Amino acid sequence: MAERVYCPNCRELVETRMESRVETYPVKGEDVPVSATVRVCEGCGEDIFDERLDERTLVLAYEEYRKRKGLY
Ligand SMILES: [Zn+2]
Numbered sequence: 001m002a003e004r005v006y007c008p009n010c011r012e013l014v015e016t017r018m019e020s021r022v023e024t025y026p027v028k029g030e031d032v033p034v035s036a037t038v039r040v041c042e043g044c045g046e047d048i049f050d051e052r053l054d055e056r057t058l059v060l061a062y063e064e065y066r067k068r069k070g071l072y
Pocket residue numbers: 007008009010011014041042043044045046
């Protein structure tokens with residue numbers, strides 16, 4: 001399902017796709033690898049910031065951090 005969002009790079013509404021990739025997020029001074037979902041512009045291929053996706057990634061990073069520390 002394509003959703004048109006504004007791309008600051010293309011300066012117009014563009015088709016986007018979701019991409020999964022491993023990113024590292026700093027949690028309490030530690031780099032935690034997390035499988036992030038990012039929105040990518042079909043026009044220029046640049047990442048487009050998506051607040052909801054970013055929040056979700058952050059939650060996953062904290063979960064991963066707790067797992068690593070055996071805090072479950
Ligand atoms: Zn673009």
